[in-house]
Amino acid sequence: MTRSSKDEKQDRHSGDPKSSVNALPKKEGAGRGKFTLGKAGDERNASSLSKDDPNYDPDERRVDPEDGASYTWDELAAYYKGKFKMKALEAYWNDECTPAKPKKSRAKAKKSQGPTPEESTAKPKAKAKAKPKVESKRLSEEDLGTDGPLAKEIAKVIPYFPYKKLDRFYDIGGVLKHPKLFNAMCSVMAKRYRKLGVTKILGFEARGFLFTPVAIKLGVPFVMLRKAGKMPNTISSGPYTKEYEGVDEMCIQKGALVPGDKVILIDDLIATGGTLCAGIELVKACEAEVVECSCMIELKALKGRDRCLKAGAKDVWGFISEDILGEAAPLPDDYVDDGKHSS
Numbered sequence: 001m002t003r004s005s006k007d008e009k010q011d012r013h014s015g016d017p018k019s020s021v022n023a024l025p026k027k028e029g030a031g032r033g034k035f036t037l038g039k040a041g042d043e044r045n046a047s048s049l050s051k052d053d054p055n056y057d058p059d060e061r062r063v064d065p066e067d068g069a070s071y072t073w074d075e076l077a078a079y080y081k082g083k084f085k086m087k088a089l090e091a092y093w094n095d096e097c098t099p100a101k102p103k104k105s106r107a108k109a110k111k112s113q114g115p116t117p118e119e120s121t122a123k124p125k126a127k128a129k130a131k132p133k134v135e136s137k138r139l140s141e142e143d144l145g146t147d148g149p150l151a152k153e154i155a156k157v158i159p160y161f162p163y164k165k166l167d168r169f170y171d172i173g174g175v176l177k178h179p180k181l182f183n184a185m186c187s188v189m190a191k192r193y194r195k196l197g198v199t200k201i202l203g204f205e206a207r208g209f210l211f212t213p214v215a216i217k218l219g220v221p222f223v224m225l226r227k228a229g230k231m232p233n234t235i236s237s238g239p240y241t242k243e244y245e246g247v248d249e250m251c252i253q254k255g256a257l258v259p260g261d262k263v264i265l266i267d268d269l270i271a272t273g274g275t276l277c278a279g280i281e282l283v284k285a286c287e288a289e290v291v292e293c294s295c296m297i298e299l300k301a302l303k304g305r306d307r308c309l310k311a312g313a314k315d316v317w318g319f320i321s322e323d324i325l326g327e328a329a330p331l332p333d334d335y336v337d338d339g340k341h342s343s
């Protein structure tokens, strides 16, 4: 059984590929105003995201794909309290609910006043009245797969440039202009690792750091792997090379991992695998285990995957292959390759 099909089995809902991946089961009596917030102060208890939790932002609103309306975490937690386990609800908030567009007037009002007590009790009613509307993108089973529909959507916004003397340097800055798409990317990764007992996510300087939301969604620490000379008290890999010229050295802080940690190494892209192998070396030096090397893009022809497996990673996963990356960036007449190596 593959990892993803194992995940499918453990999901709460049907194997219908058209069905939503993480949708909460349909609610009995939902939308009829039966639910109350309970006693004042209960809202906080309903939430497992406490005030001290770095994920907790009382003003953040997300769209619930069940009805297309937006809620704060407290409103959502209060609404579903007693109906679903908090862990399931947290996963739903992180993976399925999408950031809500702030309404101009509400955003301004919030800035000056903050939420009123009336607002927090009014929302379940608003939820009851909200008409279903498809506003957010829900992940289908196909979306989770390499080169699937979601991967294709993301690939379309990652153009390549002639850069650093490569014909095709993929500019992943393109996907960052599309927050919903990038959130979906991180949700795919989080979903993939949710049931594997992962204890830490490790990301590589610099573009690997973009994937901190995966660790946040999983509720595990994110550990920075940085190039030499950027943080104190480190251990260092040996020198390594990449697809383009120059030599780097990767570092981890002493004590960042403990023996037995099960980690995912995340990066935006695997080419020769030099970077990931440096990370694998560091994880092994800490007596921890690389469950998987996880990359948004895999340039398969460069066979980085084989290098990583040989170096000791249990698995390597890429979401987007070069088969679906084909957008050449339009180049201005005065374009020059201004790529320089940092070291």
Ligand SMILES: O=P(O)(O)OC[C@H]1O[C@H](OP(=O)(O)OP(=O)(O)O)[C@H](O)[C@@H]1O
Pocket (backbone or CB within 6 Å): 204, 205, 206, 207, 208, 241, 242, 243, 244, 267, 268, 269, 270, 271, 272, 273, 274, 275, 276, 304
């Ligand atoms: O598989 P490889 O051949 O090792 O190449 C992949 C690495 O190259 C890039 O990092 P790089 O350090 O060049 O740049 P960044 O600092 O912009 O992330 C990319 O983000 C990967 O980490």
Ligand SMILES: Nc1ncnc2[nH]cnc12
Pocket (backbone or CB within 6 Å): 166, 168, 169, 170, 171, 242, 243, 244, 269, 271
């Ligand atoms: N072809 C490529 N595009 C973007 N980043 C890279 N890092 C290594 N090879 C790369």
